[in-house]
Amino acid sequence: MKKINFTYQTQLDIGTSVNIHCFALRCVPTIDSQQRISNLKLNFVPAVRTWTNTDSFGNTVVSGRYDQPHDKFVYSVSGTAVVCRNNALREGYLPCYKYQSQMTLPNDEMKEFYQQEKQECKSVSITERALFWSQTVNSLMSYEKYSTNVKTTSAIAFSYKKGVCQDYSHLLLSFLRMDGIACRYVAGLAFCDGETHSWVEFFDSKWIGIDPTNNCHANDDYIVLSRGRDFVDCSIDRGILFGVSSAQSQVVTSSLEEIK
Numbered sequence: 001m002k003k004i005n006f007t008y009q010t011q012l013d014i015g016t017s018v019n020i021h022c023f024a025l026r027c028v029p030t031i032d033s034q035q036r037i038s039n040l041k042l043n044f045v046p047a048v049r050t051w052t053n054t055d056s057f058g059n060t061v062v063s064g065r066y067d068q069p070h071d072k073f074v075y076s077v078s079g080t081a082v083v084c085r086n087n088a089l090r091e092g093y094l095p096c097y098k099y100q101s102q103m104t105l106p107n108d109e110m111k112e113f114y115q116q117e118k119q120e121c122k123s124v125s126i127t128e129r130a131l132f133w134s135q136t137v138n139s140l141m142s143y144e145k146y147s148t149n150v151k152t153t154s155a156i157a158f159s160y161k162k163g164v165c166q167d168y169s170h171l172l173l174s175f176l177r178m179d180g181i182a183c184r185y186v187a188g189l190a191f192c193d194g195e196t197h198s199w200v201e202f203f204d205s206k207w208i209g210i211d212p213t214n215n216c217h218a219n220d221d222y223i224v225l226s227r228g229r230d231f232v233d234c235s236i237d238r239g240i241l242f243g244v245s246s247a248q249s250q251v252v253t254s255s256l257e258e259i260k
Contacts, residue, residue: 018243103230
């Protein structure tokens with residue numbers, strides 16, 4: 001078990017002032033038997049009224065609308081998380097977690113690769129097969145920032161053989177689903193990254209987290225923000241800007257500090 005102070009912030013700079021900004025954010029950490037959150041603070045610049053609901057995957061969604069001209073938008077969340085991954089999540093899985101999504105759909109090259117590689121894993125254990133595919137993805141890929149983007153699918157990442165944590169997760173999800181294993185994408189914060197991170201959970205009588213980027217179990221160093229079929233379901237920031245079309249830039253930062 002670990003007690004962690006966390007902060008997460010996104011700053012959106014808009015080239016030309018916009019008049020209306022609607023947003024939906026999945027930036028509030030999940031609360032369940034593995035993760036308790038306290039001292040939660042949400043801050044917005046400009047200040048804006050928000051409301052909160054829950055999506056179909058159980059994620060907290062903070063929505064809002066700002067109706068004044070602005071060329072910058074900043075939101076941050078901070079608090080304290082008590083994380084204990086030894087507390088098993090056994091709630092079962094949605095049927096969609098066994099089927100490919102648009103971001104994980106394999107092409108013919110991936111299917112051929114899967115058929116070749118699966119011969120190397122003789123185990124029938126779900127956990128051992130999941131670990132095998134995590135190792136496979138980790139060995140296949142090279143971590144390279146800015147080589148892909150949020151629209152990069154598993155098939156494109158497979159052809160590049162490089163990417164970031166989102167791409168590693170999408171590839172692992174694709175192989176696990178080809179192997180008949182229920183699994184889901186997880187977006188969150190981790191000590192291994194100064195922005196946001198993603199990993200995978202698979203179901204073997206309980207949910208087990210695995211990080212293909214670092215080829216390790218997702219332990220108490222990981223804070224969950226959202227879960228879903230892929231990145232699209234877990235996107236931290238979605239929004240619509242109304243105004244003159246212009247370039248946008250975004251800076252994301254996060255920090256985690258363990259409380260001894």
